[in-house]
Amino acid sequence: MDRRIDTAVALAFAALGLFMIWNAGNIRIGLYRDPVGPRMFFYVCGAMLAGGGLFIALQRARHWRLSANPMIAPEGTADEEAYPASARRAFSLIGVNLAYVALLGPLGYLITTPIYIVASLYVLNQRNYAVTASIGVIFTAFFYVIFAQVLNVRIGVGPLTDLFRELGWINL
Amino acid sequence: MDFLVPLVGGVSQLADPWVWLLVLAGTMFGVASGAMPGVGTTLAYGLVLPFTFAMTPIHGVAFLLAISVGVGYGNSIPAILMGIPGNPAAILTVIDGHTLHKRGEGGLALGVSFVAALGGQLVSILMFVMLVVPLMGMAYFFSYPEIFALYFLGMVALVSLTGDNVVKGLMAGALGISLGLVGLDPMNLTPRFDFGFRDFRSGIEPVALVIGLLAVSELFRSARQVFLWDDLSGKIGASRFPKWSKIRPAVPAMISGTTVGTFVGAIPGAGATPAAMIAYQVAQMHSKKPEEFGRGSIEGIGANEAAQNASNSGELIPTLGLGIPVSGSMVLLLAALTVQGFVPGPLMVVRAPELLYAAIAGLLASTVILLAVGWQMASLMLKAVMLNRQVVIVIALAMVVLGTYSINTKALDVGVAMVAGVVGYFMLRYGYSTAAAAFGVFLGSEFERNLRIGLNFHDGSFVQFFSRPITATIMLVALALLVFGMRKQMQTRRRIREAQMKNAV
Numbered sequence: 001m002d003r004r005i006d007t008a009v010a011l012a013f014a015a016l017g018l019f020m021i022w023n024a025g026n027i028r029i030g031l032y033r034d035p036v037g038p039r040m041f042f043y044v045c046g047a048m049l050a051g052g053g054l055f056i057a058l059q060r061a062r063h064w065r066l067s068a069n070p071m072i073a074p075e076g077t078a079d080e081e082a083y084p085a086s087a088r089r090a091f092s093l094i095g096v097n098l099a100y101v102a103l104l105g106p107l108g109y110l111i112t113t114p115i116y117i118v119a120s121l122y123v124l125n126q127r128n129y130a131v132t133a134s135i136g137v138i139f140t141a142f143f144y145v146i147f148a149q150v151l152n153v154r155i156g157v158g159p160l161t162d163l164f165r166e167l168g169w170i171n172l
Numbered sequence: 173m174d175f176l177v178p179l180v181g182g183v184s185q186l187a188d189p190w191v192w193l194l195v196l197a198g199t200m201f202g203v204a205s206g207a208m209p210g211v212g213t214t215l216a217y218g219l220v221l222p223f224t225f226a227m228t229p230i231h232g233v234a235f236l237l238a239i240s241v242g243v244g245y246g247n248s249i250p251a252i253l254m255g256i257p258g259n260p261a262a263i264l265t266v267i268d269g270h271t272l273h274k275r276g277e278g279g280l281a282l283g284v285s286f287v288a289a290l291g292g293q294l295v296s297i298l299m300f301v302m303l304v305v306p307l308m309g310m311a312y313f314f315s316y317p318e319i320f321a322l323y324f325l326g327m328v329a330l331v332s333l334t335g336d337n338v339v340k341g342l343m344a345g346a347l348g349i350s351l352g353l354v355g356l357d358p359m360n361l362t363p364r365f366d367f368g369f370r371d372f373r374s375g376i377e378p379v380a381l382v383i384g385l386l387a388v389s390e391l392f393r394s395a396r397q398v399f400l401w402d403d404l405s406g407k408i409g410a411s412r413f414p415k416w417s418k419i420r421p422a423v424p425a426m427i428s429g430t431t432v433g434t435f436v437g438a439i440p441g442a443g444a445t446p447a448a449m450i451a452y453q454v455a456q457m458h459s460k461k462p463e464e465f466g467r468g469s470i471e472g473i474g475a476n477e478a479a480q481n482a483s484n485s486g487e488l489i490p491t492l493g494l495g496i497p498v499s500g501s502m503v504l505l506l507a508a509l510t511v512q513g514f515v516p517g518p519l520m521v522v523r524a525p526e527l528l529y530a531a532i533a534g535l536l537a538s539t540v541i542l543l544a545v546g547w548q549m550a551s552l553m554l555k556a557v558m559l560n561r562q563v564v565i566v567i568a569l570a571m572v573v574l575g576t577y578s579i580n581t582k583a584l585d586v587g588v589a590m591v592a593g594v595v596g597y598f599m600l601r602y603g604y605s606t607a608a609a610a611f612g613v614f615l616g617s618e619f620e621r622n623l624r625i626g627l628n629f630h631d632g633s634f635v636q637f638f639s640r641p642i643t644a645t646i647m648l649v650a651l652a653l654l655v656f657g658m659r660k661q662m663q664t665r666r667r668i669r670e671a672q673m674k675n676a677v
Contacts (some may be wrong), residue, residue, distance in 0.1 A: 001601070001602060001603075005601075005602065006602050009598050009602045009604075013343055013347070013604075016347075017346075020350060020365075023365065027357070027362065027364050027365075028360075028362045029360070029362075030357065030359065030360025030361075030362045031360065032359050032360050034359055034624050034627060034628060034632065035627050035632040035634070036620075036623060036624045036627060038357035038359070038360060038362060038364060041349065041350070041353055041616075041619075041620050042350060042353065042364070042365070044346075045346040045347070045349050045350040045353075046346075046350070048342055048343060048346035049343055049346050049347060049350075052339045052340070052342060052343040052346075053343065055339060056337075056339060056340065073336075073668055074603070075336045075337050075340065075602060075603025076599070076600050076601045076602045076603035076604070077393060077600045077601065079396060079397055080397055083397045083398065084397070084398070085396045085397045086396055086397075087396060089395055089396060090392050090393065090395045090396045090597065093392060093395045093565075093569075094392055094590075094593075094594055094597070097569060097573075097590050097593075098590055100573065101573075101583060101586050101587045101590050102587075104573075104577070104583045104586060105583040109574070109577075113570060113573075113574075116570065117566055117567075117570060120565075120566040120569065121562060121563065121566055123395075124395060124398070124562035124565065124566065125398065125562065126560070126562050126563065135563060135567070139567060139570060143570075143571070143574055147574060147578055151223075151226045151578070153577075153578040153581060154581045155574075155577065155578075155581070156581075156583070
């Protein structure tokens with residue numbers, strides 16, 4: 001585990017805790033008063049995040065001098081040693097997922113999902129487009145039918161809404 | 173005898189053909205998930221959770237528990253035949269099972285694993301019923317202070333017994349509770365932390381958050397590495413089910429493994445892996461041939477596999493008996509029930525005993541299905557290992573997106589799950605317990621509500637609130653666990669420091 005990133009994560013949690021404490025002060029108390037009140041849990045949780053984050057950051061800083069090597073014993077889930085790991089691949093996949101979520105509303109499920117699957121597989125080094133496109137189309141169609149037609153879940157189809165309505169596939 | 177009632181109730185659920193159909197599907201999915209490295213019970217639950225919203229609660233519970241049973245068995249086949257552990261709990265099966273396979277005794281290892289998984293599961297169901305019934309009887313002694321103390325104990329146990337850093341565990345819990353509290357104040361109905369967004373006024377969708385923290389985070393983390401199993405080969409065609417006389421020496425180890433698995437599984441945060449490790453050590457201590465452990469011991473395989481499967485029933489004891497989810501998968505099980513309108517807590521199963529019957533039916537039916545087709549499914553499991561891991565990750569993510577969207581048909585929920593997944597990715601990588609955070613998200617609002625309403629009933633006096641005998645006892649146990657966790661952490665730190673100093677010299 002890279003202690004520089006560990007320290008950054010701890011400081012991010014500490015900042016979140018401080019923000020939480022500051023913002024909890026804006027919560028309206030309301031007419032009904034009780035010994036705990038609506039702010040207390042946020043104060044306590046904020047203090048735990050801020051205190052814990054600063055404690056970990058200080059601890060890392062204190063031991064910084066002991067070793068120049070930034071890698072320390074992992075406290076979380078480590079990568080399998082025998083296989084190469086790529087943080088860039090994981091972050092690229094995260095990026096594709098966030099873009100998918102952003103486009104899901106305006107473009108609808110049926111248009112975005114096959115593109116998302118092809119893009120995600122591309123990020124994960126699966127470059128046979130015939131195969132990845134087939135996977136995308138089959139998955140999208142199969143699960144759309146299951147959810148929209150069998151489970152009656154209203155799934156947005158974006159620009160295709162009018163067409164589907166004319167075809168009688170969407171009633172609303 | 174009281175415990176016969178749930179057993180009869182569970183068996184009576186088996187008259188419903190839908191239960192069998194869903195349990196069959198759940199068991200097959202579980203076996204395939206268990207066989208795939210990195211896909212454990214929690215991730216498997218996360219993928220299928222949205223499908224359970226369309227089921228009745230009984231079908232949903234039976235379906236989910238069948239998956240747990242399938243995962244417990246599924247991870248043993250690639251462990252024995254290919255030396256690939258489906259999850260950390262199967263590591264010991266690799267050591268002994270794969271050694272036997274290399275010696276040409278793969279059939280014996282598979283047979284012992286099969287019998288241990290089924291025996292452990294079946295016996296642990298009886299133990300589960302015997303232990304959960306007294307807990308249910310205690311439910312009426314639990315008022316707001318006791319429930320608050322129970323949630324506190326659950327959280328502290330989860331943090332203290334898992335992870336290397338208690339401070340990080342507590343921070344994860346605090347983050348989860350804060351996220352669970354966003355929305356209306358339970359006493360005054362004033363909005364909190366909604367930042368003016370109408371969608372957050374009644375809170376952030378907890379199921380989306382929990383799926384993000386537990387399932388999406390793991391999928392993002394899995395994307396870091398590319399595994400290619402195609403160069404490995406395992407043959408099962410030649411393996412035959414061994415004679416009973418060859419399996420019999422492992423039976424005592426299976427019995428001890430079942431007992432250990434049930435009890436260890438019931439401890440918050442423990443789960444299958446520590447259960448398997450402890451059962452293995454116990455079996456080695458009592459074995460007539462302890463020197464064989466690690467070199468192809470059928471007792472080791474028996475203890476390990478029985479404990480893994482028994483821990484499924486063990487995890488259900490506090491989850492259904494007290495409403496405290498002891499693992500990520502149990503948080504998801506309770507999340508599924510919450511969507512169906514159930515309120516987690518000690519009274520949940522007392523008020524709806526059909527949930528307990530459904531759990532028993534799911535465990536029993538999946539054991540019967542494994543008994544009927546488990547041996548034949550082994551070759552299918554090997555195919556599951558060979559599946560393209562990248563495709564599995566992407567399909568799983570796409571399923572999570574669709575499932576999360578279907579909760580309220582809101583893209584915002586999918587966004588919440590994705591953001592929680594990103595946060596969870598860093599938490600997983602740097603040792604912040606995502607299970608503790610999920611626990612906090614899920615029970616945060618109940619945590620606060622029980623404290624505040626309970627205090628009102630005690631004239632606002634903290635002394636009266638915390639001095640109730642059961643509350644005080646539970647709080648003391650929780651504090652003791654916290655001290656234990658911190659002590660354990662300090663000892664680990666000291667050992668690492670000493671090792672570093674030795675290396676420096």
